[in-house]
Amino acid sequence: GCTSRNDPGQSAAPGASEGGGTAEDLTIAFVPKLQGIPYFEAMNTGGQQAAEELGFEWLYQGPTTADAAAQADIVRSFIQQGVDVLFVAPNDPNSMAPLLEEAQAAGIHVATTDTDAPDSVREVFVNQASTEGIGEALTDALLEAMGGSGQYAIVSCGETAANLNAWIEVQEAYTASEYPDAEIVDIVYAGEDQAMATQMATDLMSSNPDLTGLVGECTSSAPGVAQAVEDAGRTGEVFTVGLGTPQSMLPYLESGSSSGSILWDVEALGYLTGWAGVQLASDGDLGDTSTIGLEGASGATYDEATGELLLGPPTIFTAENAGDYDY
Amino acid sequence: MTDTAHRPAAAGPPRLEMQGIAKRYGGVRAIRHADITVRPGTVHALVGENGAGKSTLIKILSGAEQADEGTIAIDGSPVSIGATTDAIALGVQTVYQEPQLFPELTVAENFFVGREITRGPAIDWRAQAPRMLELLDTVGLDRGLASQPLGSLSIAKQQQVSIAKALLEQASILILDEPSAILTDAEIEVLFGVVRRLAADGVSIIYISHRLDELFRIADEVTIMRDGETVSSQPIGELTVREIAERMVGGAISEGHHEDREHGEPVLELESLSLDGAFEDVTLTLRAGEVVGLYGLVGSGAAEVGEVVYGMRRATSGRLRAVGDDRHPASPSAAKRRGIRMVPANRASQGSFSFQPIAFNITVGSLGLLGKAPGWVSPRAERRISDDLIRRLAVKTPSGRQPIGAMSGGNAQKVVLARQIVEQPKLLVLAEPTQGVDVGAKEEIHRIVADLAERGTAVLVITTDLAEVQRIADRILVFRAGRVARELPPTASQASLLAAAAGAIDDEPTPMPGTTEEAA
Amino acid sequence: MTAVDTATQGGRHGRDPEPRPSALDRARVWVASGGLKERATLLLGLIVVLLVVMSILDGVGLTSGRFNSDYLASTLIAYVPLALLALAELFVITSGRGGIDLSVGSMVSLTGVVFAMLYQQAMLPLAAAIVLAVLFGALLGAVNGFLTAYLGYPALITTLATFYAYRSIALVVSEQRPISGPEISSFYSAAKAVELPVIGASLPLVPLGVFTFLLPVAIVAWFVLNRTTYGRKLYAIGTNDTAAQWAGIDTRRTRMMAYVTAGAISGLVGVYTVAQFASARPDAGTSGSGMALPAITIAVLGGVAITGGIGRLSGILLAALLIVWLNASILLVVPGNEGAQAQLLALGVVLLGASLLSNASIRRRSTGLTKPVGVPGTAAGTSR
Amino acid sequence: MTATAPAPAPASASGQVSLRRILPPVVTGQELVLLGVLVVLWVLLGIFTPAFLTPGSIGPLLVQVAPIALIGVGMTFVIITAGIDVSVAATIMVSAVVTARVLVAADVPAVLAVLLAIAIGALLGTVNGVLIAYGRVHPIIITFGTANLFQWLGLRVFDSSTVNGIPGTLDFFGRGAAGSTLGVPHSFAIAVVAVAVAWWFLRYAKAGRNLYAIGGNQNAARLAGIKVQPRLVWVYGITGALAGLAACMIIATGTSSLDQSVGSGKELQVIAAVVIGGTSILGGRGSVVGTMLGALLVQTVVSGVTQLGWPTQLGFLFVGICILIAVGTDLIRERARRRA
Numbered sequence A: 001g002c003t004s005r006n007d008p009g010q011s012a013a014p015g016a017s018e019g020g021g022t023a024e025d026l027t028i029a030f031v032p033k034l035q036g037i038p039y040f041e042a043m044n045t046g047g048q049q050a051a052e053e054l055g056f057e058w059l060y061q062g063p064t065t066a067d068a069a070a071q072a073d074i075v076r077s078f079i080q081q082g083v084d085v086l087f088v089a090p091n092d093p094n095s096m097a098p099l100l101e102e103a104q105a106a107g108i109h110v111a112t113t114d115t116d117a118p119d120s121v122r123e124v125f126v127n128q129a130s131t132e133g134i135g136e137a138l139t140d141a142l143l144e145a146m147g148g149s150g151q152y153a154i155v156s157c158g159e160t161a162a163n164l165n166a167w168i169e170v171q172e173a174y175t176a177s178e179y180p181d182a183e184i185v186d187i188v189y190a191g192e193d194q195a196m197a198t199q200m201a202t203d204l205m206s207s208n209p210d211l212t213g214l215v216g217e218c219t220s221s222a223p224g225v226a227q228a229v230e231d232a233g234r235t236g237e238v239f240t241v242g243l244g245t246p247q248s249m250l251p252y253l254e255s256g257s258s259s260g261s262i263l264w265d266v267e268a269l270g271y272l273t274g275w276a277g278v279q280l281a282s283d284g285d286l287g288d289t290s291t292i293g294l295e296g297a298s299g300a301t302y303d304e305a306t307g308e309l310l311l312g313p314p315t316i317f318t319a320e321n322a323g324d325y326d327y
Numbered sequence B: 001m002t003d004t005a006h007r008p009a010a011a012g013p014p015r016l017e018m019q020g021i022a023k024r025y026g027g028v029r030a031i032r033h034a035d036i037t038v039r040p041g042t043v044h045a046l047v048g049e050n051g052a053g054k055s056t057l058i059k060i061l062s063g064a065e066q067a068d069e070g071t072i073a074i075d076g077s078p079v080s081i082g083a084t085t086d087a088i089a090l091g092v093q094t095v096y097q098e099p100q101l102f103p104e105l106t107v108a109e110n111f112f113v114g115r116e117i118t119r120g121p122a123i124d125w126r127a128q129a130p131r132m133l134e135l136l137d138t139v140g141l142d143r144g145l146a147s148q149p150l151g152s153l154s155i156a157k158q159q160q161v162s163i164a165k166a167l168l169e170q171a172s173i174l175i176l177d178e179p180s181a182i183l184t185d186a187e188i189e190v191l192f193g194v195v196r197r198l199a200a201d202g203v204s205i206i207y208i209s210h211r212l213d214e215l216f217r218i219a220d221e222v223t224i225m226r227d228g229e230t231v232s233s234q235p236i237g238e239l240t241v242r243e244i245a246e247r248m249v250g251g252a253i254s255e256g257h258h259e260d261r262e263h264g265e266p267v268l269e270l271e272s273l274s275l276d277g278a279f280e281d282v283t284l285t286l287r288a289g290e291v292v293g294l295y296g297l298v299g300s301g302a303a304e305v306g307e308v309v310y311g312m313r314r315a316t317s318g319r320l321r322a323v324g325d326d327r328h329p330a331s332p333s334a335a336k337r338r339g340i341r342m343v344p345a346n347r348a349s350q351g352s353f354s355f356q357p358i359a360f361n362i363t364v365g366s367l368g369l370l371g372k373a374p375g376w377v378s379p380r381a382e383r384r385i386s387d388d389l390i391r392r393l394a395v396k397t398p399s400g401r402q403p404i405g406a407m408s409g410g411n412a413q414k415v416v417l418a419r420q421i422v423e424q425p426k427l428l429v430l431a432e433p434t435q436g437v438d439v440g441a442k443e444e445i446h447r448i449v450a451d452l453a454e455r456g457t458a459v460l461v462i463t464t465d466l467a468e469v470q471r472i473a474d475r476i477l478v479f480r481a482g483r484v485a486r487e488l489p490p491t492a493s494q495a496s497l498l499a500a501a502a503g504a505i506d507d508e509p510t511p512m513p514g515t516t517e518e519a520a
Numbered sequence C: 001m002t003a004v005d006t007a008t009q010g011g012r013h014g015r016d017p018e019p020r021p022s023a024l025d026r027a028r029v030w031v032a033s034g035g036l037k038e039r040a041t042l043l044l045g046l047i048v049v050l051l052v053v054m055s056i057l058d059g060v061g062l063t064s065g066r067f068n069s070d071y072l073a074s075t076l077i078a079y080v081p082l083a084l085l086a087l088a089e090l091f092v093i094t095s096g097r098g099g100i101d102l103s104v105g106s107m108v109s110l111t112g113v114v115f116a117m118l119y120q121q122a123m124l125p126l127a128a129a130i131v132l133a134v135l136f137g138a139l140l141g142a143v144n145g146f147l148t149a150y151l152g153y154p155a156l157i158t159t160l161a162t163f164y165a166y167r168s169i170a171l172v173v174s175e176q177r178p179i180s181g182p183e184i185s186s187f188y189s190a191a192k193a194v195e196l197p198v199i200g201a202s203l204p205l206v207p208l209g210v211f212t213f214l215l216p217v218a219i220v221a222w223f224v225l226n227r228t229t230y231g232r233k234l235y236a237i238g239t240n241d242t243a244a245q246w247a248g249i250d251t252r253r254t255r256m257m258a259y260v261t262a263g264a265i266s267g268l269v270g271v272y273t274v275a276q277f278a279s280a281r282p283d284a285g286t287s288g289s290g291m292a293l294p295a296i297t298i299a300v301l302g303g304v305a306i307t308g309g310i311g312r313l314s315g316i317l318l319a320a321l322l323i324v325w326l327n328a329s330i331l332l333v334v335p336g337n338e339g340a341q342a343q344l345l346a347l348g349v350v351l352l353g354a355s356l357l358s359n360a361s362i363r364r365r366s367t368g369l370t371k372p373v374g375v376p377g378t379a380a381g382t383s384r
Numbered sequence D: 001m002t003a004t005a006p007a008p009a010p011a012s013a014s015g016q017v018s019l020r021r022i023l024p025p026v027v028t029g030q031e032l033v034l035l036g037v038l039v040v041l042w043v044l045l046g047i048f049t050p051a052f053l054t055p056g057s058i059g060p061l062l063v064q065v066a067p068i069a070l071i072g073v074g075m076t077f078v079i080i081t082a083g084i085d086v087s088v089a090a091t092i093m094v095s096a097v098v099t100a101r102v103l104v105a106a107d108v109p110a111v112l113a114v115l116l117a118i119a120i121g122a123l124l125g126t127v128n129g130v131l132i133a134y135g136r137v138h139p140i141i142i143t144f145g146t147a148n149l150f151q152w153l154g155l156r157v158f159d160s161s162t163v164n165g166i167p168g169t170l171d172f173f174g175r176g177a178a179g180s181t182l183g184v185p186h187s188f189a190i191a192v193v194a195v196a197v198a199w200w201f202l203r204y205a206k207a208g209r210n211l212y213a214i215g216g217n218q219n220a221a222r223l224a225g226i227k228v229q230p231r232l233v234w235v236y237g238i239t240g241a242l243a244g245l246a247a248c249m250i251i252a253t254g255t256s257s258l259d260q261s262v263g264s265g266k267e268l269q270v271i272a273a274v275v276i277g278g279t280s281i282l283g284g285r286g287s288v289v290g291t292m293l294g295a296l297l298v299q300t301v302v303s304g305v306t307q308l309g310w311p312t313q314l315g316f317l318f319v320g321i322c323i324l325i326a327v328g329t330d331l332i333r334e335r336a337r338r339r340a
């Protein structure tokens, strides 16, 4: 026949063996939303470190644009390669669900990291921080700088990014309940474009003279909003926080145009992802986090009910500690 | 082959000698072997059937194309012409068959494109202006046109601009490829004046035309091409029109004759029809089996009458009754549904689907016939219909699958005509049906028209060609300045027809035998 | 007609002095006479080369996964929308006068959202929702068509404007959230791979979308383009709009219909992407570099002349197949980020190579045509 | 028309009269319409969001417009020749990433960095130009192809990471205090100068006028002895060079790090600005002043929507409508001109 799918012995690639086997010939693949951005490249670094320490092969390949279809092509090629464990940070959780099902049917352990695909067959979701944790930390950090009250605006990125939208919902609810004197005046979407984020932040400052706070909701808009404040010469009047990688935020943290960057130890997240992969492949216990060799990831907790492996509370980067990270 | 026996004794080397030129386009051998020798200060006519290779030969001289074989010498020294700029540097100026101009630029700018007079990087308009105005005067164009966008001028005026443009720089060889095809007689007179003066100044002129009679008024020598070869070259005085025509086709041609036909019911009736800015108060009746000629100079409004009848334009007032229907056709497809067909004047831009096969070009106007179900096309029906017409019209092509774009003008014209006679039309409008078409093909097209009329089609021929309208029309309406100036029988003298069209006072009493139904 | 002409005709085409052309000569003539204009032949050749090279690489173990029919079949899920949108571009580009549709991606997004709202939120039956979505796509296309064909806007401008506008509307009506739900999740079955009946057991699983979406549309499109008066009219207006008018073709209606068709196909792709992604994403057709540019690229690679009047279905289907399989192959050969990047390189090289190569052959056939418009696909051909 | 006897012309007198009208009017109708629309928009925005007409808002807006207008100058040239360049976004990317890397690695002076960026842009543009002029494939196809190649090249240089810690060498082009003199952003001033030079060039210089001829009828231009191919190479080269200079502005107005999304989507913004400005996509007609106004209009609409507090997603709906209205008025005027 033209097909080998009725012939289970052949469907797996060379080197892959059913049910895990030794760690030596274990392959764990990770498909990020997008390649080439510091965030996912740092996860890659963490994953590679885990691969060296725990002894498995770490494969990393991402699309050049944050596009669900391009990502699906890569997932398909990993299914074909017959990797043992497949991690995905889906651009579109819904569209990833059926693909994960296909992967599982091909004998691959499937899991998500960074962004979940909730209604899928994924075995575990390696979560950097809870939605509430991030939304609340962002709000607290900003309002601390703003003095607990005032108007602020959010510069988000992709209009349809599920995780960003979820965090924004938490921020709205949390601000309303905890900071009654504070108000979110506008939410704008700049795409993954720093310059656009800067321009939009500038426009927001012009049109809302009373604005004293800005949130950069993703790693491209976090430095963007800080840059806008710096350019407008309003450092110290308008405060910004955001989800920025430490290196890109360092100059702004130092100049004071950014009051803090809320993120997590991304390399540790990558490491944790790799570790979780090994556990999946070897039918190990995900709850037994004592075997995690990396300090930054050792605080992880596993919730069996939701299948979530949580890295821990978010980290707040400041001018003091941001320099310690090389991504 | 150059017939040296006939060449008059010349002092010094010839201005131009092209020898053994050959050129092929893919499988088509456009020129097999061409020799031409042009002496200083002479007007050298180049004639030949459509597709004989005339345009190709002069494109090689002007640098627009490169020859595969052969040599070119100017003033005795061999030259190589790899690009148009080379030719221009050698003093070769060319007026191409299709005017090569820039519609968005003004007439003034068109003159100087590519050879602007500059001061630093900037164009020096002050220096350019006098020369430009002088040239406008030379070809008889109004000076006010200088600032008009070229695209707003009529095709004839554009042609004159392109002639004037070629005079901008002192040329030693001036090539005119069918400059007169779309010019009126008065304009041709001006052109001839220019050509004669240039020749007197020692410029050599190569003049291509299908109007053989006019060549005798302007040319000194004539080179005849047939099938990509030069067949003879000699002083024009040694030949007659008839001899030239015979050499072009390589045999004897038959004399045309006008036959009388029975005319049936009126098919087209126009009453006080007017189109603002084009024509006024046009009244005419055209019967089945009758051929009526609308003769007029370019811009006389005759062309627009045809467009109104075919539904390309809407008349502003008046009555139009065509094929038993009193409504003005709203569009060509509405006209088609009534059995009205029209062959447009400009086959390249209005008629040809250049890279589509001939079969496509023939059947595209009658798609309804191509299939059993409505909206359906059957390749077999397409082949049957197109092969039939290719045979009937003697289109020179190996098969209906050839693209029309690679055909010569006359054959392309036949294909465009074929499109409109797939079904015998009740009313056929022909605009300049034989413009730029060689004598042989012209003959055939006239025969086809007569044939259609014989079988009951009413034909309206709109033309600026005097001989043609006399040959094929049963009656001639002469247009002048948007009005019907006279109605004349085809037997009227050329002088009276021309006079009526040009608006001169006409002493000759108007003979109107046979056309009794209405007076102009 | 006189005997003279028959003689010349025989002379012109009958006898040619060269007796036996060499193989090289014959190849040259074949190329010059349009052998490579048959873009399908070139593309088919490239696909065969790709498959052979990949099989060899697979054989010697240089690929990271097995290069087999299962994999090739599974990648067809991405083939369906690409081929369909390239087909949409074929209609508008072939209609000539600078025809192009930059808005197909936006129409995919918008109709996908509308479909999901009808099917998931308004609970319409599936068939009704699909029909309405396709009609809605046709309506969006009609806006393009009306502006372009009746009001005379250049197509690039019309569709650039509607690209922006439809994208905005898709985001606004969906409140920038993907629409999903149980009905839509189960609708994935319309796109997923299935076993063919009867002979299926020995064949790879082919995505159902190939049969439910692509095949019917391709068959209809083939008949429309090759066997209907509409197809003739479309090629006619694309080749020479003025001549088409003189031939009595309603050029405006014909051109408008090309855009309507493109809109309807985009609508269908909108529905398909909902199935493929198991959700209706308001940026499905516009995220990343969008769906329009790849679609135009595939159309051009498939031999559609950007100047109009030339374009065949076979070219589209093969070009899309080549690119999908090339991309899939690259992922197996080049690991890591370089793999995804190399796809860009490959697309650029294939597109430039194919256009330059076949243009050279077209040019050889038609240099010196008196009208520059006669040369399809070339810079000169667009000068007016 | 009757034939007038060819008399030698007393040229100078009547020559002066028509001379002025030989070139298109100094200000085109489209430019006036755009200027009008722009003024009305600015006044309305000034009324509804008082902060709009303040230096703090206008300054950054002008900075944002600068690279679009600057590349728009080259794109106007390209479109006048009946071409198009969809690879400018990728050109920006390559030029920006190489320049940024050099700035990080070596402390080169600003002039050198700018020259480097321009040189890279010009090189890529010349590649386009050569392929278009000598390959004679439609420009949209060539530039689609090269856009992919350039993007690949850019991604290779990025090497799967961002460029971090870019020094402030190029702050001269930035949006902050160092980027403006007397409230006028330098980058915008440069764009204005580029527009002015290009305006003069297209109107009076031989090489500039010839671009209209090439776009109007390429074959005729060739036959008239214009060296069409070198001109085309030059036009695309200039566009690339301007994209390189724009890359410097984009680095300067960005943050201290550069990621691989730099430039993305700019090609459509530039084309939008050019066509809104009244340049005919069919070639042969166009104005750089219109392009500048078009760029200003697009940015005003996008910024205006944000400042009014309307959903930002609506911004591009209005941009689309702007394109249709602007080109529509041009179409109507053109039709009226034809009829007259």
Ligand SMILES: Nc1ncnc2c1ncn2[C@@H]1O[C@H](COP(=O)(O)OP(=O)(O)OP(=O)(O)O)[C@@H](O)[C@H]1O
Residues within 6 Å of the ligand: B025, B028, B029, B030, B031, B048, B049, B050, B051, B052, B053, B054, B055, B056, B057, B097, B406, B407, B408, B409, B410, B436, B438, C365, C366, C367, C368, C369, C370
């Ligand atoms: N670009 C081309 N490609 C293929 N064949 C061509 C091309 N140009 C001309 N030919 C062919 O070359 C031959 C000579 O054409 P040419 O235009 O020189 O004829 P001509 O004598 O000028 O005819 P006409 O009187 O109709 O203008 C014709 O058979 C024509 O079909």
Ligand SMILES: Nc1ncnc2c1ncn2[C@@H]1O[C@H](COP(=O)(O)OP(=O)(O)OP(=O)(O)O)[C@@H](O)[C@H]1O
Residues within 6 Å of the ligand: B332, B333, B334, B336, B337, B365, B366, B367, B368, B369, B374, B375, C229, C230, C248, C249, C250
């Ligand atoms: N979409 C359609 N649905 C049903 N009938 C059609 C359709 N298109 C055309 N027809 C019918 O098919 C026949 C042929 O139509 P077609 O438009 O091809 O003719 P045509 O030769 O182009 O003439 P015209 O353009 O003047 O109608 C006509 O009877 C027409 O009414």
Ligand SMILES: [Mg+2]
Residues within 6 Å of the ligand: B054, B055, B056, B097
């Ligand atoms: Mg000719």
Ligand SMILES: [Mg+2]
Residues within 6 Å of the ligand: B333, C248, C249, C250
């Ligand atoms: Mg019809």
